[in-house]
Amino acid sequence: MPRLPAPAPPGLAPSARRSFPAPAAMYTGLAMSCLFCKIVEGSIPSTAVYQDELCYAFADINPQAPVHVLIVPRRHIDSMTSAGESDKALLGHLLWAAAEIARAKGLARGYRAVLNTGPDGGQTVDHLHVHLLGGRPLTWPPG
Numbered sequence: 001m002p003r004l005p006a007p008a009p010p011g012l013a014p015s016a017r018r019s020f021p022a023p024a025a026m027y028t029g030l031a032m033s034c035l036f037c038k039i040v041e042g043s044i045p046s047t048a049v050y051q052d053e054l055c056y057a058f059a060d061i062n063p064q065a066p067v068h069v070l071i072v073p074r075r076h077i078d079s080m081t082s083a084g085e086s087d088k089a090l091l092g093h094l095l096w097a098a099a100e101i102a103r104a105k106g107l108a109r110g111y112r113a114v115l116n117t118g119p120d121g122g123q124t125v126d127h128l129h130v131h132l133l134g135g136r137p138l139t140w141p142p143g
């Protein structure tokens with residue numbers, strides 16, 4: 001089972017904090033246009049929180065809670081809508097990674113894992129991602 005690495009120090013060169021090679025799919029035209037593919041590949045900087053062979057997790061640029069981490073598959077998938085049967089294990093892995101990060105962040109009082117999907121779901125970046133939010137009481141229902 002992969003273990004959580006220490007968070008990458010700020011300012012560390014992207015190449016130095018990515019020990020997992022990007023899948024070949026990252027170098028297709030999609031990688032040239034998708035924001036989160038560029039973050040996974042390292043051409044857009046991010047603050048790494050966790051990574052393994054299947055996913056990359058990084059701090060949200062506009063945090064909505066003291067802990068706000070995005071967990072994305074390394075392989076591009078638009079959204080839950082386009083996830084297929086062959087993606088079932090990957091979807092479970094993303095939730096497992098969220099739980100591992102929550103444990104590592106000490107979110108013992110609880111947290112929320114959210115997948116905004118499509119326009120009505122409030123999805124603004126078309127690369128499937130799990131939001132992990134915690135560190136404060138969260139209200140329900142969301143807007």
Ligand code: 5GP
Pocket residue numbers: 035046047058059060061062063070116122123124125126
């Ligand atoms: P969505 O609205 O699609 O559910 O979530 C997209 C998230 O991506 C938002 O919370 C937004 O703040 C975050 N985001 C957008 N652009 C960037 C970026 O360049 N870097 C990082 N770290 N987060 C981003």
Ligand code: ZN
Pocket residue numbers: 030034035036037038075076077126127
């Ligand atoms: Zn992508």
